Amino acid sequence: MNNSPLHGRLSHVWRRLVQTARLSCGIPDYDVYVAHLRAHHPERKVPSYAEFFRDRQTARYKGTGGRCC
Amino acid sequence: METIATKPASVTSKILWIIVAVIGAACLAVVALRRGEPVNAIWVVAASIAVLMIGYRFYSRFIDRHVLQMDPGRAPPSVLRNDGLDYVPTDKWVVFGHHFAAIAGAGPLVGPVLAAQMGYLPGTLWILFGVVFAGAVQDFMILGLSIRRDARSLGHMLREELGPFAGVVAMFGLLALMMIVLAVLALVVVKALTHSPWGTFSVACTIPIALLMGAYLRWLRPGRILEVSLIGLVLLLVSIAYGAHVAATPELAAMFDFDAKALAWLLIAYGFCASVLPVWLLLAPRDYLSTFLKIGTIVLLAIAILFAAPQLQMPAISRFIDGTGPVFQGQLFPFLFITIACGAVSGWHSIIASGTTPKLLSNEGEARMVGYGGMLMEGFVAIMALIAAASLHPGVYFSMNAPTALIGNTVEHAASVISQWGFVVTPDQLSQTAHDIGETSILSRAGGAPTLAVGMAQLLHNILPGERMMAFWYHYAILFEALFILTTVDAGTRVGRFMIQEIAGLIYAPLKGTESWIGNVLATSICVGLWGYFLYQGSVDPLGGINTLWPLFGIANQMLAAIALMLATVVTVKLKRERYVWVPGIPAMWLVVCTLTAGWEKLSGPISFTVAAQKYTEAMQAGTLLAPAKNMAQMQQIITNNSVDATLTAVFMLLVVTMSGFSVYAMVQAWRSRYPTAQEAPRVALTSVVAQRS
Numbered sequence A: 001m002n003n004s005p006l007h008g009r010l011s012h013v014w015r016r017l018v019q020t021a022r023l024s025c026g027i028p029d030y031d032v033y034v035a036h037l038r039a040h041h042p043e044r045k046v047p048s049y050a051e052f053f054r055d056r057q058t059a060r061y062k063g064t065g066g067r068c069c
Numbered sequence B: 001m002e003t004i005a006t007k008p009a010s011v012t013s014k015i016l017w018i019i020v021a022v023i024g025a026a027c028l029a030v031v032a033l034r035r036g037e038p039v040n041a042i043w044v045v046a047a048s049i050a051v052l053m054i055g056y057r058f059y060s061r062f063i064d065r066h067v068l069q070m071d072p073g074r075a076p077p078s079v080l081r082n083d084g085l086d087y088v089p090t091d092k093w094v095v096f097g098h099h100f101a102a103i104a105g106a107g108p109l110v111g112p113v114l115a116a117q118m119g120y121l122p123g124t125l126w127i128l129f130g131v132v133f134a135g136a137v138q139d140f141m142i143l144g145l146s147i148r149r150d151a152r153s154l155g156h157m158l159r160e161e162l163g164p165f166a167g168v169v170a171m172f173g174l175l176a177l178m179m180i181v182l183a184v185l186a187l188v189v190v191k192a193l194t195h196s197p198w199g200t201f202s203v204a205c206t207i208p209i210a211l212l213m214g215a216y217l218r219w220l221r222p223g224r225i226l227e228v229s230l231i232g233l234v235l236l237l238v239s240i241a242y243g244a245h246v247a248a249t250p251e252l253a254a255m256f257d258f259d260a261k262a263l264a265w266l267l268i269a270y271g272f273c274a275s276v277l278p279v280w281l282l283l284a285p286r287d288y289l290s291t292f293l294k295i296g297t298i299v300l301l302a303i304a305i306l307f308a309a310p311q312l313q314m315p316a317i318s319r320f321i322d323g324t325g326p327v328f329q330g331q332l333f334p335f336l337f338i339t340i341a342c343g344a345v346s347g348w349h350s351i352i353a354s355g356t357t358p359k360l361l362s363n364e365g366e367a368r369m370v371g372y373g374g375m376l377m378e379g380f381v382a383i384m385a386l387i388a389a390a391s392l393h394p395g396v397y398f399s400m401n402a403p404t405a406l407i408g409n410t411v412e413h414a415a416s417v418i419s420q421w422g423f424v425v426t427p428d429q430l431s432q433t434a435h436d437i438g439e440t441s442i443l444s445r446a447g448g449a450p451t452l453a454v455g456m457a458q459l460l461h462n463i464l465p466g467e468r469m470m471a472f473w474y475h476y477a478i479l480f481e482a483l484f485i486l487t488t489v490d491a492g493t494r495v496g497r498f499m500i501q502e503i504a505g506l507i508y509a510p511l512k513g514t515e516s517w518i519g520n521v522l523a524t525s526i527c528v529g530l531w532g533y534f535l536y537q538g539s540v541d542p543l544g545g546i547n548t549l550w551p552l553f554g555i556a557n558q559m560l561a562a563i564a565l566m567l568a569t570v571v572t573v574k575l576k577r578e579r580y581v582w583v584p585g586i587p588a589m590w591l592v593v594c595t596l597t598a599g600w601e602k603l604s605g606p607i608s609f610t611v612a613a614q615k616y617t618e619a620m621q622a623g624t625l626l627a628p629a630k631n632m633a634q635m636q637q638i639i640t641n642n643s644v645d646a647t648l649t650a651v652f653m654l655l656v657v658t659m660s661g662f663s664v665y666a667m668v669q670a671w672r673s674r675y676p677t678a679q680e681a682p683r684v685a686l687t688s689v690v691a692q693r694s
Helices: A005-024 A030-040 A049-060 B011-033 B041-067 B092-103 B107-118 B120-147 B154-162 B164-193 B197-220 B225-248 B250-255 B260-276 B283-308 B332-339 B349-353 B364-390 B394-401 B411-420 B427-436 B449-463 B469-507 B517-539 B546-574 B582-603 B609-621 B632-672 B686-693
Strands: none
Touching: A005 B092, A005 B225, A005 B283, A030 A049, B011 B041, B011 B120, B041 B120, B041 B283, B041 B364, B041 B582, B092 B283, B092 B349, B092 B364, B107 B120, B107 B332, B107 B364, B107 B394, B107 B449, B107 B546, B120 B154, B120 B332, B120 B349, B120 B364, B120 B546, B120 B582, B154 B164, B154 B546, B154 B632, B164 B197, B164 B260, B164 B449, B164 B469, B164 B517, B164 B546, B164 B632, B197 B225, B197 B250, B197 B283, B197 B469, B225 B250, B225 B283, B225 B469, B260 B469, B260 B517, B283 B364, B283 B449, B283 B469, B332 B546, B332 B582, B349 B546, B364 B449, B394 B411, B394 B427, B394 B449, B411 B427, B449 B469, B469 B517, B517 B546, B517 B632, B546 B582, B546 B632, B582 B609, B582 B632, B609 B632
């Protein structure tokens, strides 16, 4: 049952929803970042999700980014 | 490569679009022409959807192909500068969701509610045509320009295309705009919570809830945003339910019963703390909660309107288009176009469209859906807010939005004044509405939030009836608006602080360090002091504050939109696409005309700040007191406030004129040149980058 196409489709949609929700809060996709590090900067240490989260949380409120009125 | 944009339209598709156009025209005709009997809101919804769909399908495609010439084969910044963090090629629906969450705010919910005093038709038409021809054009074009320029910010692009001085002028304009935005939004919260223990209690509860969420995210389960937001939501709903008990218990109620002045001071103190404290503790968790609640509530409002299908009780066009309205002064032109800013066209969006979004788009071809489409969604939110306000009894609407100076502070007096305006209402109806929503009074709660909350509560109550449910929904709506306004205030104060530190750094370099405590506290105090001044002024204003400050906010926001559209116009000419100069050029000119006319009327003439200041000065010299001032010190304060507002209006006008001057100069230069002079980054083929990477 878990390998049915419907299940695959639903989990894909759920993943996208979670990604959207996190991005709306200023947290980019962790898996994408890890994949990027492995591919392009193998010498750097891969942060844990908690470290990654803290770093991005601080970064969000640094600059003149923003939201609307 | 064949995409939807390049494929020739098939016969079925042509027939389909003709049907959409016919349905849209028919619904619009019903909305615009039916007189004497109430129109159902569904007609407005159907007409809006048809207009927005046609605008998206035809106009945005025209801009995509001819004006911006977006190129799906060109590598965007997300691919060229991919760093896995800020620049990441992202699925277009994810980018769309993120972009919409960033542009949607309190603005499109408040403006249309205030503009409903002129009837629902002027507001509806301006939102629909404004969003298609101005607002979405601005968002899309700025996004399109930014994606071609390494995802640069609006300020950076202004410096490059219009010159360094224009960039500095725009930076000051932005800071002034931000202070007014924060003050006006905070004032909306003050107006909603004045003498409302239930509302104040539940909004106050968001602070401990946010602290709890912050600690949970920091130590217990780091980074589990969705999980902690659900916990937060449940706690919020509990605090709303418990609020009823607080309001009903006199000892508890007294602790949360504040007047406007006290609330203003509390908000100022809160804003200071929230922006000095570490972000993970208060600001970030509150931000998460408000982001999800915002989207959830917009969906809830849509469902409520569709299922309740209310009749619009407000007339299509009310007598107040002549400029004598109680909610805000000024005639249809230019004040309708100033009052409804967000929702039709909002300058603020140009900052987001040149912020995170261009760093995420994986393809230039997707800018249209995200930029143009995202703004159309916001236009639709504004239409829903307008429907919620227009479906209220007009007598209730005016009693909530007219200032005490006009309708007094008893239901009997208010009902008689409003009935004289032609909107017959009994004192009982007003007291009954207050009772239904669990408040002691609904009089003079201007600012849009309470009106929208009553509208939403009535709609939701129609679908889910139940005793005391209306009061719950009312306080839910108030809480949600207060929550995301306060998040904007927190985050805005922080951004304002960095801007001030940057300006201060020009004078004394060490102040620029964002880690320096002295710089931090100093800049935060200046920032809070700036918006706090206007907030305090609004909370003691005889006309209720919103009446005075909303036009200033509208002028400032439309000023920024005008600047963004002028940049788009200049670049269109610089790219030697002069024949399409009207696409951004006409909305830019329209906004310049609107802001300058509105500014002028606020500077001289019967509804101006100057005349108000003069009236009080003359009375003071004659030694008489004018209401609502109770002593000479208050008289003096009213004079000062009006003079400050007049000066600020003049500054905004000067900014618009200066930026127009820079734009016209840059345009004439570019027109003369025989070659394109825009500062685009060179084209790199997407295929070449992808081939190289893999």
